[in-house]
Amino acid sequence: MKAIKNSLSAIMFLIFLVLPNLVSAAEYKVNAEVRAFKPAIIYIQPGDIVHFTNMTSHNAVSYLKPEGSDGFGQKGKLPGGSFSISLSAEGIYGYACEPHIGFGMVGVIVVGDITAEDIEVAKTKAKETLQGPFKRIIGKINKIKATK
Numbered sequence: 001m002k003a004i005k006n007s008l009s010a011i012m013f014l015i016f017l018v019l020p021n022l023v024s025a026a027e028y029k030v031n032a033e034v035r036a037f038k039p040a041i042i043y044i045q046p047g048d049i050v051h052f053t054n055m056t057s058h059n060a061v062s063y064l065k066p067e068g069s070d071g072f073g074q075k076g077k078l079p080g081g082s083f084s085i086s087l088s089a090e091g092i093y094g095y096a097c098e099p100h101i102g103f104g105m106v107g108v109i110v111v112g113d114i115t116a117e118d119i120e121v122a123k124t125k126a127k128e129t130l131q132g133p134f135k136r137i138i139g140k141i142n143k144i145k146a147t148k
């Protein structure tokens with residue numbers, strides 16, 4: 001009984017440690033519609049959570065990511081019904097649904113504050129690195145706005 005009480009105390013203590021982080025993380029939803037992500041562009045803060053829903057026949061793989069970030073998604077894999085990500089590195093993430101890239105099913109997640117120069121840098125990088133239909137991500141980057 002004492003052991004249980006001690007572990008409960010330990011768990012409660014951990015919850016209090018973690019709680020402030022949980023509370024401050026905002027949550028966003030990106031739904032995969034027929035051939036598009038809705039909303040296709042979102043602005044979030046580091047540590048916020050993005051839920052991708054209705055992903056049964058879709059995936060979301062980052063093809064453009066900030067320096068030092070691993071990005072998200074696994075090339076060639078469908079994640080299943082839904083999945084969630086949390087991004088800590090600030091910057092511009094451009095992603096695509098691989099099965100529907102031909103239809104322009106792409107999106108952008110902006111993490112933290114970005115300047116007009118950050119957008120230009122991302123655009124240049126996108127033009128240099130994206131191949132074929134994945135260049136459609138550039139069209140979405142053209143629509144994002146500087147936040148500082």
Ligand SMILES: [Cu+2]
Nearest residue numbers: 058097100105
């Ligand atoms: Cu798709």
